[in-house]
Amino acid sequence: MPETDAARKDKEELLDSLSKGLALLRLFATGVGRLTMQDVAERLEVTRAAARRLLLTLQHNGYLEQDGRFFALTPRVMELGYAYFASMTLPQLARPYLQALCADAGESCSLGVLDGDAVVLVAREEPHQLLRVDMAIGRRMPAYAHSLGRVLLAGLDPLAREHYLAATTLRKLTPFTVHSRQALTRLLAEVEHQGFCVLVSELVDGYAGISVPLRDQTGKVVAALGLSMVLGSRAPAVLEAEFLPPLQRAAAQIEAILRSR
Secondary structure (H helix, E strand, C coil): CCCCHHHHHHHHCCCHHHHHHHHHHHHHHCCCCCEEHHHHHHHHCCCHHHHHHHHHHHHHCCCEEEECCEEEECHHHHHHHHHHHHHHHHHHHHHHHHHHHHHHHCCEEEEEEEECCEEEEEEEECCCCCCCCCCCCCCEEEHHHCHHHHHHHHCCCHHHHHHHHHHCCCCCCCCCCCCCHHHHHHHHHHHHHHCCEEEECCCCCCEEEEEEEEECCCCCEEEEEEEEEECCCCCHHHHHHHHHHHHHHHHHHHHHHHHHC
16 A cells, blocks of 8 residues: 555654564564674664664663673663553552552542553452442543542643643533633642642532542652532531541651652
8 A cells, every 4th residue: 555645644653663673572572582783673674774773772771681692681671661660560569559449448549550541449448338439540531630530740840731731622511610711720729739629520520539649659640539428518628637647647658658669
């Protein structure tokens, strides 16, 4: 099939040398222990000179080691998958603390991450109660209208936060949803300053949430931990007084694990 103009233009934007370098690493991922320069040239369909440059570049950066004619991976290559590995295991690492927090608070406890303009639940624990909200793991919700999402948005750098506010359609989901960009900007700055968010009736009328950020060893906000509950006759200040201390203790315990990894 002939290559379209759009496909050709996209291809021109790619860095061929990087693509070849990644292809070389994938060769080792197939289970090959060692490769020679000739092996690389044949398998990647490049010249020996190109194969040599690829191998020496990866060796220079510490991802390959040389023994005579042969090249092999070093343990440093594990760095390339560390961030993804860490994010995938966070729900498992946090689960005992979510369970303890849920039992202590008697309310639903969730762990969420930001994905585009949505907050996604990656872990959840619920108390034994009759009245529940459908919040299954994997559920996507508008970040601006959920306490988990608002904490995550407050943790973005200023440019990323500005981009979110400019690109996202803010809908009035309940009579109480904050859907003004100016008002949301002020609220996010407030959440960033105080380190937590209490949100009432903005996603589902009659329900409330309180959330705090989870930071990795560099201080970056990588997830949010929160409690959600039926508001009833309680005021937001009561929710803060009752639930913020145990929420912060659980967050500190999870962050200690993240920092030790």
